[in-house]
Amino acid sequence: RTARFTLDPAFTVGEVNPRLFGSFVEHLGRCVYTGIFEPGHPTADADGLRQDVLDLVRELGVTAVRYPGGNFVSGYRWEDSVGPVQDRPRRLDLAWRSTETNRFGLSEYIAFLRKIGPRAEPMMAVNLGTRGVAEALELQEYANHPSGTALSDLRAEHGDKDPFGIRLWCLGNEMDGPWQTGHKTAEEYGRLAAETARAMRQIDPGVELVACGSSSRSMETFAEWEATVLKETYDLVDHISLHAYYEPHDADVDSFLASAVDMESFIESVVATCDHVGARLKSEKRIDLSFDEWNVWYMSRSQAEVAALDWPEAPRILEDSYSVTDAVVLGSLLIALLRHADRVTVACLAQLVNVIAPIMTEPGGPAWRQTTFFPFAQASKYGRGEVLDVRVDSPTYGTKKYGEADLLHATAVRAEDGTVTVFAVNRGRTEPLPLEVALGGLALTSVVEHSVLSDADPDARNTLAEPERVAPHAAGGTTLDDGRLSAVLEPLSWNVIRLA
Ligand code: AHR
Secondary structure, rough: OOOOEOOOOOOOEEEEEEHHEEEEEOOOOOOOOOOOOOOOOEOOOOOOHHHHHHHHHHHHOEEEEEEEOOOOHHHHHHHHHHHHHHHHOOOOEEEOEEEEOOOOOOHHHHHHHHHOOOEEEEEEEEEOOOOOOOHHHHHHHHHHHHOOHHHHHHHHHHHOOOOOOOEEEOOOOOOOOOOOOOOOOOOHHHHHHHHHHHHHHHHHHOEEEEEEOOOOOOOOOOOHHHHHHOOOOOOOOOOOEEEEEEEOOOHHHHHHHOOOOOOOOOHHHHHHHHHHHHHHHOOOOOOOEEEEEEEEHHHHHHHHHOOOOOOOOOOOOOOOOEEEEHHHHHHHHHHHHHHHOOEEEEEEEOOEEEOEEEEOEOOOOOOOEEEOOOHHHHHHHOOOEEEEEEOOOOOEEEOOOOOEEEEEEEEEOOOOOOOOEEEEEOOOOOOOEEEEEEOOOOOHHHHHEEEEOOOOOOOOOOOOOOOOOOOOOEOOOEEOOOEEEEEEEOOOEEEEEEEE
C-alpha cells in the first residue's frame, strides 16, 4: 500500500528556530579531551583545538552548544576552569568517576564556538547541585559583564577583554534524578531555580533561562515535577527541558524504529503540562520546550563502564558506534522535533564528539562521521524555514511497545525562497514504501534531489578501520508531475527529498 500526505502552504506548524540543531559538549569521557581539544594533535591550532574536528562540526551544522554538562555541571566550579592553565586545579568529577584537569575551560569553550562560526551559540549551564544563586551570579558577571567589576576585570586579565555574551542559560541539570549530585525534590529545585532566575535577570533581564524538566519521561515524578517547578518559575523562565534517549530493548528493533512515537507524545505531554500551569496562573505567557538532550544511546552498556572507573583522565566511555538502523531512528527523532517546531525551540543532540556522538576521533589520529552524522547535517542544512503541517495516511506495522505504528514518518519544511524539503523515514525493515505527496497550493515543479541513507546491511557502520563505509546516496525514480510527488522509500531508510 502507498503512504500519502498533502502539503499546503496555508497549513503550517511554525517557524524552525535554528537552535533546534543544537548539540552538547560535556566534560565526559573523550568529548572534550582528545575530542574537540587535543594540543599536540597534527591538526591542532594554537588553542589546542583539532581542526579536523572543527571542520566536521561546521559540516554538521550545529547551532547552540550546551556546556559543560550534563551530570558534570552539578559538581562544576567555574572558577577552576579559568585563568592561567598551570594554576588550574585537578578535581574529582563525581558524575563520571574521572579526574578533571580543567585544562579546557570557559574561555576555551567560547574560543571553540567562535571558531565554529557565526551560527554557533553558547548555552551555558549553572551548577544548582552543589552550588546556588551566588555562584551562578558570579559566573554570569565573569562571562557577560563588560568591565569595571572584580569579575569582569578578572576575565580581561585572563585574556578575554570582550564579554562572552551568553544569552541562553540552563538552571542546573536533571535535578529530579537521584543520581544527580545535589539532587532535589521538585519543591526544593523550583524555589532554587526561581531565585537563581530572579537574580540572573537582575543582572540582565534579557537572559533566556531553561528550567530543568524531568530527566526522562519514565521518571516516577514526571509531569508532577514539571508542574511544581513551573508553578515556582513560570514568570521567570523561558523554557523547560526534556531529555530522552532511545535504544532497542530485548532486540525489539521494530519498537526501536518507532521511538519517535514516544518522543512526540512526550513533547505533547510537556506542552500540555506547561499550558495547564499557565492556565492556572491565568498567564498569557507561553513556556517553550528545550529538548536539550536527545539521541540513540546504548545506555545499558554505559552504566557498567562508568561504575568500573577509578578516576582516570578522559576515559573511553559512552563511545557508542552507530549503525544504519540507529541513523534511521535518529532521523525519525529529528522529524519529531521539526513536527513540533512551534513549541520546541531549542534541542541539543547529546553529544558532539566521541561520547554518544555523530563525530568520532582517535587520539593523534583521524576524525570521522558516524552514520548518525548524515541525517543531522542534512536536517540542519535543509530544515530551515517554516514547517508545513503533515498528516500522513500510512500503512502501519505492529510494534510491542507502541501497538500499530505508521510505516511512514515525515515532515516538510518550506524555505524562504519557496523551495520545500520533505524528510521521510520508512520504518519497514523489509519492504519498500511507495509515497505520494499532493503539493496542491505549492508552486513546485522539480525534484532537485532525493538523497537516501539505507544499506543492504542495516548494521553497517563507519569505523576507524572503515570510516566511509556508510554515506547517503541518490535515489532514482522520484518524480514530480502535475503537483504530485511520487517516490519509493527503500526499506529502513532516511530520505531527504528537495523540491523547487
Ligand atoms: O549525555 C549524557 C548524560 O545523560 C548527561 O550527563 C546527563 O544529563 C544525562 O543523564
